[in-house]
Amino acid sequence: xxxVGLHLPTLSVQEGDNSIxxxxxxxxxxxxxxxxxxxxxxxxxxxxxxxxxMDKRQGQRVTxxxxxxxxxxxxxxxxxxxxxxxxxxxxxxxESTSYGKLTFGQGTILTVHP
Amino acid sequence: xxxxSQHPSWxxxxxxxxxxxxxxxxxxxxxxxxxxxxxPKQSLMLxxxxxxxxxxxxxxxxxxxxxxxxxxxxxxxxxxxxxxxxEDSSFYICSARDSGFLTDTQYFGPGTRLTVL
Numbered sequence: 001x002x003x004v005g006l007h008l009p010t011l012s013v014q015e016g017d018n019s020i021x022x023x024x025x026x027x028x029x030x031x032x033x034x035x036x037x038x039x040x041x042x043x044x045x046x047x048x049x050x051x052x053x054m055d056k057r058q059g060q061r062v063t064x065x066x067x068x069x070x071x072x073x074x075x076x077x078x079x080x081x082x083x084x085x086x087x088x089x090x091x092x093x094x095e096s097t098s099y100g101k102l103t104f105g106q107g108t109i110l111t112v113h114p
Numbered sequence: 115x116x117x118x119s120q121h122p123s124w125x126x127x128x129x130x131x132x133x134x135x136x137x138x139x140x141x142x143x144x145x146x147x148x149x150x151x152x153x154p155k156q157s158l159m160l161x162x163x164x165x166x167x168x169x170x171x172x173x174x175x176x177x178x179x180x181x182x183x184x185x186x187x188x189x190x191x192x193x194x195x196x197x198x199x200x201e202d203s204s205f206y207i208c209s210a211r212d213s214g215f216l217t218d219t220q221y222f223g224p225g226t227r228l229t230v231l
């Protein structure tokens with residue numbers, strides 16, 4: 001089922017620092033993972049994805065790491081900017097699930113201070 | 115990337131009225147769309163999976179008679195909140211699945227803020 005959090009974890013960083021946002025998942029059958037960024041009052045925006053046959057994937061300023069052994073996912077943002085301030089969600093899909101239903105994690109609030 | 119739109123972006127209604135929210139995939143066809151609800155400072159909760167030409171699949175605890183979903187075409191799904199009450203006030207977000215030969219990605223709409231007075 002979905003993950004619901006009443007108090008989202010928060011991460012505060014200074015502009016220019018690197019940020020690491022973590023996510024734990026519970027379904028060992030999940031084989032596709034996505035990180036989304038959600039700004040206030042907007043829908044989630046795709047950042048980067050990774051399949052279970054990989055342990056690392058890099059994008060522009062972002063890197064996703066997957067550790068299937070401990071069922072852990074992380075998003076690394078290099079040289080964090082004020083515009084990166086948002087809520088970040090990880091999501092997982094099991095290919096055995098019909099229609100690609102996403103299960104969202106709790107979310108982390110990232111605040112970048114100038 | 116692909117674009118998904120929602121209409122309206124916000125709506126205020128009186129208790130007991132019904133509200134329809136539209137979700138459109140603008141540049142791709144989506145056989146599957148999803149409807150989520152999000153309360154402040156919480157994660158997205160999947161309400162239902164909408165499949166073109168067939169009945170929606172609702173998540174446990176979601177009343178299908180209260181949240182009517184219609185996916186009449188490959189680019190449009192609608193969510194109707196019937197007899198809305200203040201506890202239905204929330205941020206409703208849809209997503210559309212773009213699944214082709216080389217892709218399988220969900221794109222999210224901008225959300226609809228529903229306030230029931």
